[in-house]
Amino acid sequence: MPEPTTQSRIVDAPSGAIELRWAAATDTGRRRDSNQDAVLAEYPLFIVADGMGGHIGGEIASASAVDRLRAVAERGVVTPEDIEEALERAVGDIADHPETTDDGTGTTVTGVYLDIVDGEPQWITLNIGDSRVYLLRDEAIAQVTTDHSVVQELVAAGRLSPEEAEQHPYGNVITRAVGPSDGVTPDYVRLDVVDGDRFVICSDGLTKELTDYGILHFLLENADPAAAVTAMMHAALENGGRDNVTIIVLDAHFAASASDAPEAAGPGESSPVAD
Template identity: 40%
Template sequence: MTADELSDVRWSPPATGTTTQLQYSADTHVGQVRAVNEDSFLAGPPVFVVADGMGGYERGDIASAIVVEEFEALVGRDHVAPTDLENCIANARVRIRSLATERVSPGSTVLAAAYVEQSGRGYWAIAHEGDSRAYQWRRGTLVRITTDHSIVQEMVDDGEITEEEARVHPERHVITRALGGTGGTGPEFSLVPVEAGARLLLCSDGLTGELSEHSISQVLGDEPGSAAAVDLLVRRAVEAGGHDNVTVVIVDVVSVGDRAVVEDTLDSLSPVAVAEDTIPSGRRSR
């Protein structure tokens, strides 16, 4: 959706007796430069989605809306599996490719996070293509979950350039995976434990292109409410230049039903470079 902001909505999984509770907020802004908001989002538990369309007046906004439409079928379900995310992405890919003409080929990134349960524990099943990002903020630390599918990220991974050089590289706008684009081999998946007190952040590159990860982490640490954090992140990105559309979804884990110790599977992850990438490319993808 690209409509009104969602503020501090609470949701619990429908399983009998669960004590897990999530609180979420979301908003999107066209920014200060673009005439069209090509971003779309969905905040409909158990699934949360950010899609960044490419093409502007050439149906980029339609492409991102298609992504959201496909995921709307999962809203309100008792159970969601990673295969459901994969199917939604596959359906959106077919529909977006049908929009292509000889003159233009619109596309969209996709970033989807669904609450799933395995062996009595809650997890975020995350699927993504492109450079919209998922982060988890917990214990005062911001950790990036996803890795950008972009040329500059590949160059950083290959040791060709540094992360700082990637921020100003002339190809920093070029992505290697997108729905409807010429490149890509499908979505990449992550499974992240749901932990009480943690915050899940989903965002388009309109946020990370304007604000550093340090600045984002400060906001998430200073603003206790999801609505206040969303509002401040969007506003600061727009005030910093707003060169792209800005979309932010935050899900706070108020409580969890599983009292067992959650494995620290994210402790081995480290932040990677911030880049602003919006143009699909046929360069190799991983």
């Protein structure tokens, strides 16, 4: 796995400037022959996609979704309508590809973006499937997204405990995905931006190997996003690496205005750019 590097950006908002710092990495893992995960970490959109549907189909599905969403990120402003239009196009890409004939071909799409609403910055998380977004605040971690999976439905119905769900034989069966025969409307959650917010966006290759408490431990032990990503990745691989593993760590801190930011970034970081 190439060592991740921390990137940064100062975003000006009417209520004050925000410094974003992030890092991302993806790894095939110890037991898979190919990596069907794809990752997008380009301001203002941070996405993990976990493909399914066979060796080639899963790669095509996740890459199609990320490619379409990258075009959205490049505009610099993201809306739910942009997300859904991009995913509709990804569905067409997947359906039209000659190597994705299996109805089971598809991908999760999970992530977060920064939105400026009436001058106040807000996070928008989005989710289709069972990749996850976690938020660390005040040294406590919470899962923001809700899995679209058979075991999550059983947990919600009170028929399965969270502990039983971790070992359930249907643990890999998801109930919503971006694919040729599935809907493409994500679940959204809107959150205020709080100084010190820290997100983890990850495929289930991480959560199969690390508990929420394990993720919390590595976040508290590693202030730098790249160091946190590296520590979690190494732990996931050491714990078995049974699936592809993809991780983004995204931090936010209130900062000086972009016009006051230093011209040169530190080692391994991109130069801050005003929004």
